[in-house]
Amino acid sequence: MTDDLQEQAIKDLQLMVACPSYCDEEHAEEGAPFGPGIAKCLDTTLDIFEKNGFSTYKDPKGYYGYAEIGEGTETLAVLCHLDVVPAGDLADWNTDPFKATLIDGNLALVGRGVQDDKGPTMMALYALKAVTEGTGLVPNKKIRFIFGTDEETLWRCMDHYNAEQPQADMGFAPDADFPLIYAEKGLLQAEMVGPKVTDYTVTGGSALNVVPNKAQYIGPKAKEVAQALEKLGYDYKQVDDSTIEVYGKAVHSKDAPEGINAITRLAEALATIYDDPMIQLLGKTVKADANGVTLVGDVEDEVSGKLTFNIATIQCDANGSKVGIDLRIPVTVDKDELVHRLSEKLEANGLEYSEVDYVASLYVPQDSTLVKNLLEVYRDYTGDMEEPLVSGGATFARTMNNCVAFGPFFPYSDNTEHQANETLDLKEMRQAMDIYAEAFYRLAFKE
Ligand SMILES: [Zn+2]
Structure with a gap:
């Protein structure tokens, strides 16, 4: 790597950040299914790669694009995404989120997307340039940068890509941590559905990927509910004569056992008063179980550990009772078998299973050529012998x-993605670029 290449990477990253590429389907148009910001970012990025000698392709429907260099029968893919999460409350930012700004005496860059995932995309591009520029080296396979456009929402971009384009032979996503992530659990989001409840309502939770930190009961037995919660020793507040709020601790669903689930805590209290099937199941059977043991048995494997099971949202009222769940399934476990067991358990309790979304797991064995190569690059460069990761x-x-997911963040990096003042440390950026350059060299240039 050279200072000059890093400077070019920063300049082009600033062009990308200037495109407010959050999902805006309200303003979707032909060729721009996720709105104008994402469409502009796709065009801008393809221009940057073209300027650097790549041939490019843009999906006419606007779901994805790619940029390719090199010849050969094999393809190495670099999986990037151009969309970002919205800026959030502008008052929380010290700078304009869509104007990447150098701070701290030019030691860091702030702006939406500098960490996730525009910065890493530019790091990989200019790391590859470091290998080719002025060296006469030519890759022995195709290197294809693939640009997805709705990673932060529903991954429809990659559904289109995979339906229309060939699979690569190997690749990495510069969108997570070093050393590398070789296993990601399967992700299942579903609903448990049951009969209506009369004369009270229960609500709680806001998103499937978060452990709920608040749940609410409204009904005529608030006093009894409060007494039951008191007995259980749970954190709650009686808001008025008919309203009780129970509190928990929010964490990401993938870490569900580390959170405190406000919904199941409230259900434990309600189950001593009401015998509706959903409340009974949550309050008497599930309780604080965030590994699903009570519903599907003990599920784990050696590679990726235990199943996590989050009771994420609840809505019980005169229309019915509905609970949203989020399961992270160990990589070697059969999902259909698991769903079968869960459905049977629910049916036995007067409830039904209904699937919302499923994303299959990732698993590339540690003794594969890809993992061995990338791990060696990281270890040679850093001296850090940390084991590869499961997520x-x-x-x-x-x-x-x-x-696999490979970098660009180090075990000591400050993770600010999705937050206000998203910041890229330029020294770490340079280190990651050095690692990417060596990885390209070993995977696609060395004989
Ligand atoms: Zn990302």
């Missing part, structure tokens, strides 16, 4: 065979 989170690596 409950999700990257595009799982959309393609033989792909």
Whole structure:
């Protein structure tokens, strides 16, 4: 790597950040299914790669694009995404989120997307340039940068890509941590559905990927509910004569056992008063179980650990009772078998199972050539012998065979993605670029 290449990476990253590429389907148009910001970012990015000697392709419907260099029968994929989460409350930002700004005496860059995932995309591009520029080296396979456009929402971009384009032979997603992530659990989101409840309502939770930190009861037996909660020793507040709020601790669903689930805590109290099937199941059977043992048995494997099971949302009222759940399934476990067991358990309790979304797991064995090579690059460069990682989170690596998540963040990096003042440390950026350059060299240039 050179200072000059890093400077070019920063300049082009600033062009990308200037496109407010959050999902805006209200303003979707032909060729721009996720709105104008994402469409502009796709065009801008393809221009940047073209300027650097790549041939490019843009999906006419606007779901994805790619940029390719090199010849050969094999393809190495670099899986990137151009969309970002919205800026959130502008008052929380010290700078304009869509104007990437150098701070701290030019030691860091702030702006939406500098960490996730525009910065890593530019790091990988200019790391590859470091290998080719002025060296006469030519890759022995195709290197294809694939640009997804709705990673932060529903991954429809990669559904289109995979329906229309060939699979790569190997690859990596620069969208997570070093050393690398070789296993990501399967992700299942579903609903448990049951009969209506009369004369009270229960609500709680806001998103399937978060452990709910608040649940609410409204009904005529608030006093009894309060007494039951008092007995259980749970954190709650009686808001008025008919309203009780129970509190928990929010964490990401993938870490569900580390949170405190406000919904199941409230259900434990309600189950001593009401005998509706949903409340009984949550309050008498599930309780604080965040590994699903009470519903599907003890599920774990050696590679990726235990199943996590989050009771994420609840709505029980005169229309019915509905509970949203989020399961992170160990990589070697059969999902259909698991769903079968869960459905049977629910049916036995007068409830039904209904699937919302499923994303299959990622698993590339540790003794594969890809993992061995990338791990060696990281270890040679850093001297850090940390073992490769397993994650409950999700990257595009799982959309393609033989792909892993590889960097760009170090065990000591400050993770600010999705937050206000998203910041890229330029020293770490340079280190990651050095690692990517070596990885490209070993995977696609060395004989
Ligand atoms: Zn990302």
